[in-house]
Ligand SMILES: NC(=O)C1=CN([C@@H]2O[C@H](COP(=O)(O)OP(=O)(O)OC[C@H]3O[C@@H](n4cnc5c(N)ncnc54)[C@H](OP(=O)(O)O)[C@@H]3O)[C@@H](O)[C@H]2O)C=CC1
């Protein structure tokens with residue numbers, strides 16, 4: 382990418398899109414274009430085609446999606462499938478029509494089979510049944526990957542797909558029902574400390590394991606791969622290390638300084654037992670994350686306090 386290349390970030394106000402924007406700006410890119418969802422509803426095919434035809438971006442980061450944690454995925458099953466299929470089909474097809482030089486599609490570690498061997502290698506895709514709570518979202522993401530592969534196979538389009546692990550960071554969603562576990566526990570534990578509550582409720586058994594990557598590390602990886610990777614195969618993006626949900630809750634308790642107890646609500650689903658990424662391909666390509674979990678939680682907590690508690 383040249384510093385003056387026209388780069389469209391779809392989803393620039395989200396946690397990932399905003400981190401990609403910071404990374405590109407830090408690298409000196411000066412021609413970044415964006416639209417909010419109210420300016421351009423990416424589910425609208427004609428609007429997306431008109432936008433690509435008039436703007437003619439050189440590069441596209443596809444970080445717009447309907448996103449949420451285990452409860453949101455399981456509850457809004459229709460929107461997680463429909464919105465995500467429409468957004469990615471519209472953007473990828475319009476990028477093809479407009480002759481975009483390169484596009485990056487963001488998948489997710491939840492697209493791998495629920496009981497796949499660990500760590501998850503890229504080639505395990507489509508080798509077994511999916512986790513039930515996020516099957517619609519995973520099916521949509523798999524369709525996005527297949528769109529990128531198919532436009533590459535048929536038209537030679539340089540469309541690449543990356544698979545981020547569970548993410549957290551600045552501009553995360555702290556909704557108690559619809560967020561992911563890490564921001565949800567930051568908020569719950571912060572509020573319990575503030576209110577002097579003796580316990581905090583953690584969903585599920587606490588035994589599932591998850592890998593967490595700070596969104597700015599993901600953004601750095603995305604920009605790095607946009608500049609250095611042109612392959613057809615997926616690339617996992619993660620840290621290669623995971624913790625149980627109980628260990629995560631204890632770590633967040635420690636960072637926040639809360640001394641109450643954890644209670645586990647086993648009426649809530651655990652989801653996939655484990656989804657640890659094999660990141661050997663990413664490391665082989667020359668990229669490694671920088672921010673470790675405790676440091677990242679402290680950064681996210683400071684952001685939470687500034688934006689949500691103060692507001
Ligand atoms: N968060 C995570 O743990 C993980 C995320 N990912 C992937 O990373 C990407 C970004 O996720 P994240 O940043 O967390 O999500 P966010 O919810 O923070 O941001 C999503 C963005 O998508 C935009 N968007 C959603 N629907 C539409 C629409 N109909 N039209 C236009 N824009 C729309 C929103 O725009 P606006 O703000 O303008 O409304 C928003 O900025 C997604 O592809 C997601 O699947 C992958 C693995 C894990």
Ligand SMILES: C[C@H]1O[C@H](OP(=O)(O)OP(=O)(O)OC[C@H]2O[C@@H](n3cnc4c(=O)[nH]c(N)nc43)[C@H](O)[C@@H]2O)C(O)[C@@H](O)C1=O
Nearest residue numbers: 450451454489491515560561562565583584585650651652
């Ligand atoms: C990124 C990824 O995110 C989703 O998958 P997930 O990893 O299962 O998501 P999660 O972060 O919401 O939960 C992780 C674990 O944590 C437990 N848990 C405890 N207490 C809370 C809690 O308070 N909130 C939430 N949300 N979970 C909690 C929860 O029960 C589960 O065992 C996707 O749907 C999927 O589509 C996707 O891409």
